[in-house]
Amino acid sequence: MDIRLIHTEADYQAALQRIRKLWEAGPGTPEADELEILAMLVNKYEEEHYPIEEPDPIEYIKIRMEELGLKQEDLVPYMGNKGNVSKVLSRKRSLSLEMIRNLHRGLRFPLEVLIAEPNLNSKATG
Known part of the structure; x- marks a missing residue:
């Protein structure tokens, strides 16, 4: 087992190639241990x-x-009214704290996604 830190793209590609070879290793073997260590290093890189x-x-x-087959009107209970839904989806209005809470509770949308900064370069579409 010759494991080194991954510093370059070449190191990264070599680690990926080695992982492919080790993929079939059974649990509890030295190869499985090597695979786990390489996977951690690749993940860090x-x-x-x-x-x-x-x-x-x-x-x-x-x-x-x-994905859920929802229409804009299906979001009204979470955003207040059709106008709010349309404005939010066309980026003319930001999500309010109440909307974020409602979308999270009602549709299980992740809070960390809903509170993220919107991409200002995205096109306004309705």
């Missing part, structure tokens, strides 16, 4: 070099609406 941006709250709402 990916967090530092390939961070995942927090999703935009409005895009998240739109995606979840599509």
